[in-house]
Amino acid sequence: MPAPIELHTSRLLLRRWRAEDRGAFAALNGDPEVMRHFPACLGREESDRLAERLEADFAEHGFGFWALARKDDGAFIGFTGLRPVTFDAPFCPAVEIAWRLTRDHWRQGLASEAARAALAWGFGPLGLEQIVSFTAVENLASQGVMRAIGMQHEPAQDFAHPALPAGHRLSRHVLYRLSRADWEAGR
DSSP states (O other): OOOOSEEEOSSEEEEOOOGGGHHHHHHHHTOTTTTTTSSSOOOHHHHHHHHHHHHHHHHHHSOOEEEEEETTTOOEEEEEEEEEOOSOOTTOSOEEEEEEEOGGGTTSSHHHHHHHHHHHHHHTTTOOSEEEEEEETTOHHHHHHHHHTTOEEOGGGOEEOTTSOTTOTTOEEEEEEEEHHHHHHHO
């Protein structure tokens, strides 16, 4: 199924990536506070390659991580969306929901608002039966978003991220899951 060009919430626009997003995306990925739950900040070239991969997901899978913009002024503030999990784990195959927002847009409910729109697309037109989300154990803010959008922690499925070396401070990840049935019951 082709991806929608854009999704709307009361305050946000989830849209396809544009060339003019690249500078703001690089600033987001280069912010040490934003990236503290990731192994490292990304430089401009790495950030541009990531943007290209995220846009390519729409052609390959019919969905992906949308660029996230404010409706009031169109400013790029991050991304939110759905993407197939690209590593091997006991809970795979799976589709994850994720978000990354600029620091000045934290604690305003914007990640949850955008994530709810992505969930509606995933459980609606895409017909997914379940969606997962995961993060480093120490990333309590993202876990708060996961709970806010109705996801449930599955401690038995917590895992060591295979892209990180054993013992790395970010290796241990928590897994949250939401089924279509639970999403429909919670609407």
